[in-house]
Amino acid sequence: MERRWNGWGRTDIAPTLPEAASTMLAERLGPGVPLGEVSLEEAISLVPPSRLSESELWSTSPELRLRHARGQSLPDWLALKSGKMGHYPDAVALPDNDDQLRALLDLAREDNLVVIPYGGGTSVAGHINVPDSDRPVITLSLARMNRLLALDPISQLATFGAGVSGPDLEAALNAQNFTLGHFPQSFELSTLGGWVASRSSGQQSLTYGRIEQLFAGAVLHTLNERWVLPTVPASAAGPDWREAVLGSEGRLGVLSQVTVRIRPLPEKERFYTSVLKDYDQAVEAVRSLIQAGLPAGMLRLSHPEETRTQLALALSGSKKQWLDRYLALRGAEQPAMLVWEGGEQHRAIRRHLNRYGAVMHSQTLGQHWQRKRFAAPYLREALWQKGYCVDTLETATDWANIESLRLAIEHTLRHALASEDQPVLVFTHISHVYRQGASLYTTYLFPCGQDFDHSLLRWRRLKHATSAVIVEHGGTISHQHGVGRDHAPYLNTEKGPVAQAALRQLLTHFDPKAQLNPGALLEEDECGV
């Protein structure tokens, strides 16, 4: 497959927007402002000279440097479409093995180079963006360290090169009748090492666990040495360092191998889409379901606003009319859509949902969701062509706080561009549930600004206002996307000064000159230089 250099995913997938969706967006938001995009050739011509000379250890190819300069956040998209990346890595290293990786880090340490570990480049929080640095910057891609290295069927453990992508990892495991079961929306492009480094959560984490539960051991190359984190099922031998590597975002070192807990492929998965009459009751339904211990494999509950918008984006006129009529007939004027996986317990789950106002269960729509589960990011391209910017926010909080947090987030987003008299389309779903609470995943759309800078300004206003609201209302700044550079300013409020000082101390211990991914996780100047 060829990968789109300035947007999401494979070049052979290019969805278009249904006419009804375009009409709805124009009505709700006003006309789109297509800003176009520069060609790859033009973008390459804008790449500045490297501060490093060519080496066995890396390449200074302008195209390679361009292709590794940005992730997939909206600011990244604006940079990619405009061809102006801000900063570029001076070189891209693609080590084949541990020895080459070690040699690169040893050299980086000696020469005070900055190193940015790079997995699938799918970050939406600025994890792999190049900081403004006086020091040369090398982006270190793990793409070639992507093989299955060991599989223990007794302990159900598999070790991979950290750069293995989701599809390659599942293919290697499926061939031996195993699965990891980790399916984030970025699955097609993101990598095992990236999942660990950013504390990723897959769509079926209710069955398989978050990456925290799947991560059993690793080889991590710190700036100074090779660190083997042993696999052990559970331990009381002091703090668990795996938990410090999880979410370390490249700041402690570079993951070269990761051992994960695998499972036999499931015999039968059953995805359903259900519709419930009332959102508040639907929230009660999923909370009571998880707290009762019913073994659902996924619970993804859309607010009526999202339900409406998703149906408009997904269904053609006649199908949509039929569904609207049916739901009205059943008294679901404000339908809340629940996508779930039920395995052997699907009947018990259906019965539970019926008690909370479910009016429809469709395995056909559930299977449709399953087939299209990684497709949503491609819609960004269709929206971009029509002149609309789209981004998402996500957080998690305790059940007692979930509705007030959702209302605060949505209110803030809807009014953040009021000074320009510009409405914002905002909708939310509950994406992951726990006994204690749940995550909220909010999508927001607005017409692009008059130009790239104006579009970025709009995003900054929306992002900053909402991020501040999230942490002030007791949510975490990220449930599944990580911190990167975009969320780092909000960690102080979320974690408090004691935790932040300890984190700074830990990073400084491993990396006294802040050479590894500086600015990610912890907002800082290039401390220690």
Next chain:
Amino acid sequence: MERRWNGWGRTDIAPTLPEAASTMLAERLGPGVPLGEVSLEEAISLVPPSRLSESELWSTSPELRLRHARGQSLPDWLALKSGKMGHYPDAVALPDNDDQLRALLDLAREDNLVVIPYGGGTSVAGHINVPDSDRPVITLSLARMNRLLALDPISQLATFGAGVSGPDLEAALNAQNFTLGHFPQSFELSTLGGWVASRSSGQQSLTYGRIEQLFAGAVLHTLNERWVLPTVPASAAGPDWREAVLGSEGRLGVLSQVTVRIRPLPEKERFYTSVLKDYDQAVEAVRSLIQAGLPAGMLRLSHPEETRTQLALALSGSKKQWLDRYLALRGAEQPAMLVWEGGEQHRAIRRHLNRYGAVMHSQTLGQHWQRKRFAAPYLREALWQKGYCVDTLETATDWANIESLRLAIEHTLRHALASEDQPVLVFTHISHVYRQGASLYTTYLFPCGQDFDHSLLRWRRLKHATSAVIVEHGGTISHQHGVGRDHAPYLNTEKGPVAQAALRQLLTHFDPKAQLNPGALLEEDECGV
């Protein structure tokens, strides 16, 4: 209830050893050597003068200092029975609230005092033992900070003072139809703060999770400040500091409040004791059961040696004869005993076990186990009276390694006193299972030595040889008892130099003069003094 000052548990419980057990021990180990015990009065008379004067913040009462000097390891028992504690705290503080706790720590910081946080005093790894220090030592008991402070039934979270004991915690939750479900063998005396600080695991952790999964948030008083660790169901916002507090064993600070994830009381628990014909097949049975995702609430599998010994300790002559005949009839010459909890799925679990050679399932024996689940430590007293020393070891490892680790541990223990021509009685059960692996819990008995010193020497030989074997064979030095002072020397091998250097850095950051529980977790002199 009155608590035994020099042994385990309540003074009103005093089990005796069945005659058959005494006979068996004499046959296997030779005659016991009763060493007796000094009276409380005598032990108090041996308490040296305090280096601190009496204060509002603490007491220097010799009896209080004696009662807080030691835990429950075998060396602790030898100290308690002989009346010679080695070192004693200079004072015991029993703060009533956060302000008093804070005041104590502020004073300790200013005056360079050593502070040992104390929960239930049930450590079997030397967590709360007083180090040899030039500085005055205060043992800080959380016993009075033990109340239910908040309960959120929606998010199913409860906040307690960290010093709450197991029974008091469950009573407060049960009154509102909730449970924590954390039942370590030390349940009667151990405390919530201690569980968190030492990464405790309860007998039903398959249902409820280890304390890591139950721990949602806390207030931790570091030497310098009050640290609030917020509750959030899950987060990708960098490393999770809760995981550093878990297992920190008082070295980062003192837990004053802990928030835990609670659940509604279960409608029905079903405990069973099953007997399987063959141990290897029984290991396969529990591994395949957990890896198939069958929802057992507990799986505790005794090796035939333990099965035999436990039956001898528990059953009278005629009952034992009957059982032996029945098992022989069913072809179970080497029976392996499995205690398990099955809830709604008990039939599926029984069917699964039948496929792996189960010859008996008894709910009566299962319920007997449930009733007696916290009784085993009381047997130590009966054994002591007969002149036998008993201790336990525990570890965890991946399934592929479980049998070779068990054999190495048992072989080492059996031969560790060979130079004295002294056999050691050794038996093991698998106490906790995971998809990836399981924990091993080994009990060993030997006649006490000629005197207290000789007994301690025997224990040191056994403990050191086996601890080294555990970490060299890829086991963790502790699955559920923690590190304390006894296991600290073995962490270097288990964790490796990178992890150990980082841990040292972290402890030094929070506590530069090593005033909080020095010597626990990390073997060290009084660094930084």
